[in-house]
Amino acid sequence: MMRLYIPHDAAAIAVGADEVVAQLELAATKHGVSIEIIRTGSRGLCWLEPMVELSTPQGRVSFGPVGMADVPSLFDAMSSNGPHKLRLGLADEIPWLKRQTRLTFARCGIVDPRSVEDYRAHSGYKGLERALSLTPAQILADVTSSGLRGRGGAGFPTGIKWKTVADAKADRKFIVCNADEGDSGTFADRMIMEGDPFVVIEGMTIAGITVGATKGYIYIRSEYPHAVIAMNAAIAAAKRAGLLGSRIGGSAHSFDLEVRVGAGAYVCGEETSLLESLEGRRGLVRAKPPLPAHKGLFGKPTVINNVLSFAAIPFILDNGAKAYADFGMGRSRGTMPIQLAGNIKHGGLFETAFGMTLGELVDDIGGGTFTGRPVRAVQVGGPLGAYFPRALFDTPFDYEAFAARDGLIGHGGIVVFDDTVDMAKQARFAMEFCAVESCGKCTPCRIGSTRGVETIDKIRNGERVAENLAVVEDLCNTMKFGSLCALGGFTPYPVMSALKHFKEDFGPAPTRLQAAE
Numbered sequence: 200m201m202r203l204y205i206p207h208d209a210a211a212i213a214v215g216a217d218e219v220v221a222q223l224e225l226a227a228t229k230h231g232v233s234i235e236i237i238r239t240g241s242r243g244l245c246w247l248e249p250m251v252e253l254s255t256p257q258g259r260v261s262f263g264p265v266g267m268a269d270v271p272s273l274f275d276a277m278s279s280n281g282p283h284k285l286r287l288g289l290a291d292e293i294p295w296l297k298r299q300t301r302l303t304f305a306r307c308g309i310v311d312p313r314s315v316e317d318y319r320a321h322s323g324y325k326g327l328e329r330a331l332s333l334t335p336a337q338i339l340a341d342v343t344s345s346g347l348r349g350r351g352g353a354g355f356p357t358g359i360k361w362k363t364v365a366d367a368k369a370d371r372k373f374i375v376c377n378a379d380e381g382d383s384g385t386f387a388d389r390m391i392m393e394g395d396p397f398v399v400i401e402g403m404t405i406a407g408i409t410v411g412a413t414k415g416y417i418y419i420r421s422e423y424p425h426a427v428i429a430m431n432a433a434i435a436a437a438k439r440a441g442l443l444g445s446r447i448g449g450s451a452h453s454f455d456l457e458v459r460v461g462a463g464a465y466v467c468g469e470e471t472s473l474l475e476s477l478e479g480r481r482g483l484v485r486a487k488p489p490l491p492a493h494k495g496l497f498g499k500p501t502v503i504n505n506v507l508s509f510a511a512i513p514f515i516l517d518n519g520a521k522a523y524a525d526f527g528m529g530r531s532r533g534t535m536p537i538q539l540a541g542n543i544k545h546g547g548l549f550e551t552a553f554g555m556t557l558g559e560l561v562d563d564i565g566g567g568t569f570t571g572r573p574v575r576a577v578q579v580g581g582p583l584g585a586y587f588p589r590a591l592f593d594t595p596f597d598y599e600a601f602a603a604r605d606g607l608i609g610h611g612g613i614v615v616f617d618d619t620v621d622m623a624k625q626a627r628f629a630m631e632f633c634a635v636e637s638c639g640k641c642t643p644c645r646i647g648s649t650r651g652v653e654t655i656d657k658i659r660n661g662e663r664v665a666e667n668l669a670v671v672e673d674l675c676n677t678m679k680f681g682s683l684c685a686l687g688g689f690t691p692y693p694v695m696s697a698l699k700h701f702k703e704d705f706g707p708a709p710t711r712l713q714a715a716e
């Protein structure tokens with residue numbers, strides 16, 4: 200029998216994975232070969248999708264990217280385990296994968312995301328098992344000493360957040376998973392929810408046990424229908440297996456989960472506005488304090504963490520805090536699932552210990568631009584992240600190192616631009632994005648962003664450039680220091696970094712661009 204593994208990941212489906220599956224099934228019928236196709240998550244080598252893996256005695260052999268026209272010859276090659284132009288060799292030996300340190304994504308692309316048994320066969324639920332043998336204080340000690348910091352953007356220590364909720368006195372507490380993933384160039388939350396949903400469930404369950412919460416919600420953006428299906432299926436499977444619901448795993452603890460789907464606002468990723476949305480209201484940012492850890496969902500103490508933060512927990516509990524903290528640099532411990540996107544040759548998910556330089560990630564791992572032109576700028580950390588020029592490519596991937604250069608790593612997304620980019624246009628886009636996505640609660644963001652668009656337009660039209668540049672700078676300062684949340688407060692980062700590092704683009708008729716065309 201021929202056993203194949205083909206991703207059911209949204210990115211793989213978008214480039215034809217479902218059609219390839221259908222064609223392979225037809226080919227098998229035609230040749231009278233019995234075939235089993237297991238739909239996995241993606242390994243994260245997006246430029247090689249759809250990737251097909253053949254089970255062999257030596258391990259899984261990969262082929263990709265597989266187009267419909269390749270199927271007949273591929274089927275013949277796989278039947279005889281012979282050569283083929285798309286053959287990439289043993290999956291585990293592919294250098295792009297081998298160079299990674301996959302702690303959070305260890306199972307993604309390997310297991311069947313619908314099977315609790317497969318998850319368990321790959322060390323799944325070992326973290327929960329250990330957590331059930333510990334006291335909440337012992338779990339907190341592990342999470343704290345692992346050095347894990349929130350992967351949603353702010354990098355806040357997860358152990359401290361959990362302890363605050365654990366210490367709070369209340370009749371009910373909640374766990375909320377932030378799967379709104381609105382940052383440009385990011386897709387790690389989606390990938391793990393589609394490829395290894397049980398790791399998110401396990402992490403949230405451990406959080407529930409630790410802080411004394413019996414109910415959790417996963418707030419997923421509506422643009423992720425495949426992730427919604429995968430998470431709902433995994434929740435149902437975990438319930439059937441007695442791993443969600445009352446007396447989980449035969450213990451005295453109860454924990455239940457529900458998926459909620461957002462309605463498509465970037466600001467609903469901001470934790471307090473997400474809570475408003477979960478409660479059925481418009482996504483308006485709440486003033487802090489009170490912190491969600493004290494008064495969160497329905498006014499109760501709430502742990503709200505990013506998908507990747509929860510997904511890192513099972514490894515920490517299973518292997519010990521030290522095993523996680525041994526990776527990384529400075530105060531950035533463990534690994535970061537970095538997402539390479541934009542105009543890049545080898546786009547995808549690369550999980551590695553903190554500390555690799557931006558240049559290594561873009562040039563070496565990413566292979567430079569897709570267009571083959573020189574890299575001119577990269578935006579790290581989503582639409583509120585700074586633009587870095589080549590001169591800053593020696594910056595190590597680390598929260599503090601980026602902050603020291605007026606940047607942020609955010610959710611780990613890197614978007615690459617070649618030398619045809621117009622950075623004044625990008626600065627305008629940052630202001631426009633803020634104007635469109637502003638929740639409207641505070642003036643610096645609501646009005647400042649619109650004035651920002653108008654002023655940058657004037658600069659681009661060559662109107663009183665020096666004066667208008669000063670106005671943009673002034674607006675940025677007002678937004679940075681006067682906004683209620685980071686949407687208005689961080690929009691100055693892309694704007695000011697574009698101005699600082701690419702000043703030559705601000706003015707009428709950028710001659711550099713005409714030369715590049």
Ligand SMILES: Cc1cc2nc3c(=O)[nH]c(=O)nc-3n(C[C@H](O)[C@H](O)[C@H](O)COP(=O)(O)O)c2cc1C
Nearest residue numbers: 349350351377379380381468469470504505508685
């Ligand atoms: C405008 C805005 C959008 C945000 N979007 C997200 C998001 O999509 N996903 C996320 O996890 N955090 C997002 N955050 C950060 C959250 O407010 C919060 O810090 C995070 O969910 C906490 O989880 P963590 O500690 O695990 O990172 C956003 C923040 C702001 C200001």
Ligand code: SF4
Nearest residue numbers: 638640641644684687
């Ligand atoms: S900064 Fe913008 S998004 Fe944040 S509260 Fe103010 S208006 Fe709302």
